[in-house]
Amino acid sequence: MNWDKIIFGAGLYGLYAALQCGQRGEKILVLERDAAPFMRATYINQARVHMGYHYPRSFSTAIKSAHYFERFHRDYEFCELTSFDQVYATSARYSWTNAAEFRRFCRAANILCEDLPPERFFNPGLCDGAFLTREYTYDAQILKQYFLDKLAPLKNVVIRCSEQPSEIEKEEEHWQVKTSKGERESAPFLLNATYAGVNDIHAMMGFEPFKIKYELCELILCTVAKPLENIGITVMDGPFFSIMPFGKTGLHSLTSVTFTPHVTSYDPLPTFDCQQRSGGLCRPGSLYNCNECPAKPASAWPYMSQLAKKYLREEFGFSYKGSLFSMKPILKASEIDDSRPTVVRVLSDSPRFVSVLSGKINTVYDLDEVLS
Amino acid sequence: MNREKESNFASAVFYLHNNEGQITPFLERVWAELEQHFKQFEIIAVNDASQDGSVEEIRRFMAQKDRAMPLTIVNMSLYQGVELCMNAGLDLSIGDFIFEFDSLSLCYPEGQIFDAYRNALTGYDIVSVRPRRGRSLTSRLFYGIFNRSSGSNYKIGTDIFRVLSRRALNRVHAISATPAYRKAAYAASGLKLCAIELPSSAGADANQPLRFSLAMNSLVLYTDVGYRVCAGISLLMLLCTLAELVYTLVIFLGGGHPIEGWTTTMLVLSVGFFGVFLILSLVLKYLSLVVDLIFRQQKYLVEGIEKL
Structure with missing residues (x-):
């Protein structure tokens, strides 16, 4: 069948693109290899609507996040949890930043940063500064429903799940896509919004891979004690942790820089030991959903909870509810300054092929430029 | 042995400086x-x-x-000595209980590590394992002076390793952010401390020569030895000049006939030095107060509260 655009991946970026183009009347096909949209990174992450606090070492990322924050908040407020105190703290030891630096950074980026006494939250001597900030968390399930509801009346947009491209060939001004279900589709425009699978598609089409470090990450869901209920805490900037509300689920997510990544791969097509135990579901060049995988690792809860317990005062208790696993690609160039640029790369002009890679939800607007 | 394993999280922090030969047996143990x-x-x-x-x-x-x-290696940028390094390791540790190995010496029986931990569970925040007899004369001298003047009930010594509770570490950090000398800081933390003495004195702290400047700093910071010695000397000098002043006055009033100009010179000298030593004593008092104010962030230390 002929389409105006074929989009790989029904995460936020994929569905956002589908909606934008669908509303203009374009014929859009979305292929999603999982059984439903929003089953990987869009859902399995800290669900932070970034204001920029996270990037005291990358001013440009911070400014951009702050700018998009307001826009995302305007457009998608319905899926955000805003009624909690987001506390950022700087660890006294092993941190790449400190209280004074963080204050200065927030002033420069013009984002809210109000001093709180660190001893209100943390054990003595562990944090040299604590700050009340303005940041929200989004609920991926509500966001997903919004997109599905908006897309449902559009007859020109089709989302096909449990289906992925198996062969892609260029034929004059069109891409010929053969899918895993044997269907043949054709379009002059391909959008690769597969996030962790971005290089899989590149390999299939013979394009140079992004230079990426892959991490299999675990996000822990917790129930929390009363004092922590309306508080999110993030300790910066180094081997620390974050415990904050997870959308509107009533649960908190717990992550840590050292224990959240379980295994790492630097290969262009990520290779992991656990792939051999996945029963053929996952292999280099075709990443399965880690959260659904039979070979997912044992939880790092003992370590993550211990780290958080070390910092937090006793009354801020929390307990284990479950774990979510997902693959996270990190652009290698961004490791030093910890920036998280949203990369939108046009790899072929005619027919058009565009790959997008972003670790942040509110920079989705970066897509607008290439979609028009 | 089918005992239930401890659910407390244990951290072991050890110091490494060119210990190629010792590291593997140590890690294995x-x-x-x-x-x-x-x-x-x-x-x-x-x-x-x-x-x-x-x-x-x-x-x-x-x-x-x-x-x-997880085994973590903290690589120090340049040689910084055992105290700073161990502080770096402790800051990174996340355990409920932390084992501190200043040296890789294995001169204790198997099972001693866990024994020390069990001891900690009986109500001690800090348990140190040490040989019965200190080794060298200098270290014995240092610990002797230290323990006599620290004012703490607990005596420090040449430890092989220690077990600390998280509570102890928090307490020590509340007193001062980076303790200059951990052992002394623990002893001065006001928490319960116990020392397990091993029968042999073999091999303790093989790679830990007593560091003179650290020893002096510790004596100044954690004891009042420095203040007492200085105050004693200046008081003594004060008394001497006072005696000299009296002697000069006696000669002068008694109509003695020393060399011309002697009495006035002596008067000026003794009154002058009297003033100098008086001021010195006061300055010392101020200095010791300043050290106290800067170094101790908490005014008092409690071991625990018991309700009857």
């Missing part, structure tokens, strides 16, 4: 004991700019372990 007794543990090696193959030995050791327990 510590790993085996921790794995046998604890559900969860971590090991932190603080590498104080080793120039030999110590770090490679650790990597080799880890490569043959199938169980993934």
Whole structure:
């Protein structure tokens, strides 16, 4: 069948693109290899609507996040949890930043940063500064429903799940896509919004891979004690942790820089030991959903909870509810300054092929430029 | 032995400085004991700019372990000595209980590591394991002076290793952010401390020569030896000049006939020095107060509260 655009991946970026183009009347096909949209990174992450606090070492990322924050908040407020105190703290030891630096950074980026006494939250001597900030968390399930509801009346947009491209060939001004279900589709425009699978598609089409470090990450869901209920805490900037509300689920997510990544791969097509135990579901060049995988690792809860317990005062208790696993690609160039640029790369002009890679939800607007 | 493993999280922090030969047996012993007794543990090696193959030995050791327990190596930028390094390791540790190994010496019986931990569970925040007799004369002298003048009930000595509770570490950090001398800081923390003495005096702290400047700093910071010695001397000098003043006055009033000009010279000298030593004594008092104010962030220390 002929389409105006074929989009790989029904995460936020994929569905956002589908909606934008669908509303203009374009014929859009979305292929999603999982059984439903929003089953990987869009859902399995800290669900932070970034204001920029996270990037005291990358001013440009911070400014951009702050700018998009307001826009995302305007457009998608319905899926955000805003009624909690987001506390950022700087660890006294092993941190790449400190209280004074963080204050200065927030002033420069013009984002809210109000001093709180660190001893209100943390054990003595562990944090040299604590700050009340303005940041929200989004609920991926509500966001997903919004997109599905908006897309449902559009007859020109089709989302096909449990289906992925198996062969892609260029034929004059069109891409010929053969899918895993044997269907043949054709379009002059391909959008690769597969996030962790971005290089899989590149390999299939013979394009140079992004230079990426892959991490299999675990996000822990917790129930929390009363004092922590309306508080999110993030300790910066180094081997620390974050415990904050997870959308509107009533649960908190717990992550840590050292224990959240379980295994790492630097290969262009990520290779992991656990792939051999996945029963053929996952292999280099075709990443399965880690959260659904039979070979997912044992939880790092003992370590993550211990780290958080070390910092937090006793009354801020929390307990284990479950774990979510997902693959996270990190652009290698961004490791030093910890920036998280949203990369939108046009790899072929005619027919058009565009790959997008972003670790942040509110920079989705970066897509607008290439979609028009 | 089918005992239930401890659910407390254990951290082992050790100091590494060119210990290529000792590292593997040490790791094997510590790993085996921790794995046998604890559900969860971590090991932190603080590498104080080793120039030999110590770090490679650790990597080799880890490569043959199938169980993934985090072993972290903290690489110091340049040689900084055991106190600063161990502080760096402790700051990174996350355990409920922390084992502190200043040296890799293995001169204690097997099972001693866990024994020390069990001792801690009976209500001691700090348990140190040490040989019965101190080794060298200088270290005995230092500990002798220190213990006599620290004002703490607990005597410090040449420890082989220690177990600390998280509570103890928090307490020590509340008193001062980076303790200059951990042992003394623990003894001065006001928490319950116990020392297990091993029968032999063999091999304790083989790579730990007593460091003179550290010893002086500790005496100044954690005891009042420095203040007392200085105050004593200036008081003595004060008395001497006072005696001289009296003597001069007696000669002068008694109509003695020393060389011309002697009496006035002596009067000026003794009155002048009297003033100088008086001021010195006051300055010393101020200095000791300043050290106290800067160094101790908490005014009083409690061991615990008991309600009857």
